[in-house]
Amino acid sequence: MPTRVLSGPAPIATPADIAGKHTANDPAIIALIAAVQAEIDGPVGWLGRALGVQKLEFTTDRFPGRDPGAWDFSLFPKVIPSTIAITFRNRDGVEQTIDPSNFRLAEDRYIDFRRGFQFPATECAPDAVKIIYEAGYNGTPVANGGTGDVPANAKVAVVLGVQQMKAIGAENLFLRSEEVEGVGTFQYTVSEQAGEIIRKATDRLLSGLRVYA
Known part of the structure; x- marks a missing residue:
């Protein structure tokens, strides 16, 4: 990963x-x-x-299983919440986007998918699932959706x-x-x-x- x-x-x-x-x-x-x-x-x-703001890409070959008590994905902190974009390639190799309403960011780094969300089938490839996001301190207060100074x-x-x-x-x-x-x-x-x-x-x-x- x-x-x-x-x-x-x-x-x-x-x-x-x-x-x-x-x-x-x-x-x-x-x-x-x-x-x-x-x-x-x-x-x-x-x-x-991450200290200075940077754009990062996380890739994996599949969506996670539903392990009790485990986070779905662990990203590199400190993630800027509004920048997360999750895509995957389906079995036909066509790229799809996960609606942001289906997941949330927890503790500055963990992706937690909404309970009841069905993980889609993916292409058999090491980079079938991709998460692009920004991390670092962006100077915007945490209360306003930022990561602070x-x-x-x-x-x-x-x-x-x-x-x-x-x-x-x-x-x-x-x-x-x-x-x-x-x-x-x-x-x-x-x-x-x-x-x-x-x-x-x-x-x-x-x-x-x-x-x-």
């Missing part, structure tokens, strides 16, 4: 949050923020939750990680970039040494936010 990132995550810090002399859109600082955030954020990060300690952790990366120098950070609309979308990896520095700099700050599988 893989989850992959379709777009994002949105950065949770800006160059203005980083001490030092640089411009508000300094590409090197933007890249450092993205690299540090990637170590902790989203399906590939170690925190176990990014926790302050998460932002501080990213800023601290960037400062640490600046201190050790760029030789420990490997970046590839692709220009998009004059701004740039960064793809990045970090060395083992750099990843360990980021982890040590952020572990204590983020311990209360970590989600364990």
Whole structure:
């Protein structure tokens, strides 16, 4: 049941949050923020939750059984409720959409289908069922259907990680970039040494936010 990132995550810090002399859109600082955030954020990060808003795709080969006390699907938190779209391919390979009235989101991550809803038959394929949704903190209050603001300690952790990366120098950070609309979308990896520095700099700050599988 893989989850992959379709777009994002949105950065949770800006160059203005980083001490030092640089411009508000300094590409090197933007890249450092993205690299540090990637170590902790989203399906590939170690925190176990989405921080910056990102579009995700969950796929599986079938609908679940009706196991007592079990959730139907577990997504990657924190899910933005209004963004969930569930589709499937029927036995003829035709894509169908599940009406949102047939399911609800529970505890920021679990899909619970309405009791009495009949799971449809699906095509025999590893991605017969697909859930596309957005996760992360979108700045909208929970009472209004949002996920609230990014926790302050998460932002501080990213800023601290960037400062640490600046201190050790760029030789420990490997970046590839692709220009998009004059701004740039960064793809990045970090060395083992750099990843360990980021982890040590952020572990204590983020311990209360970590989600364990």
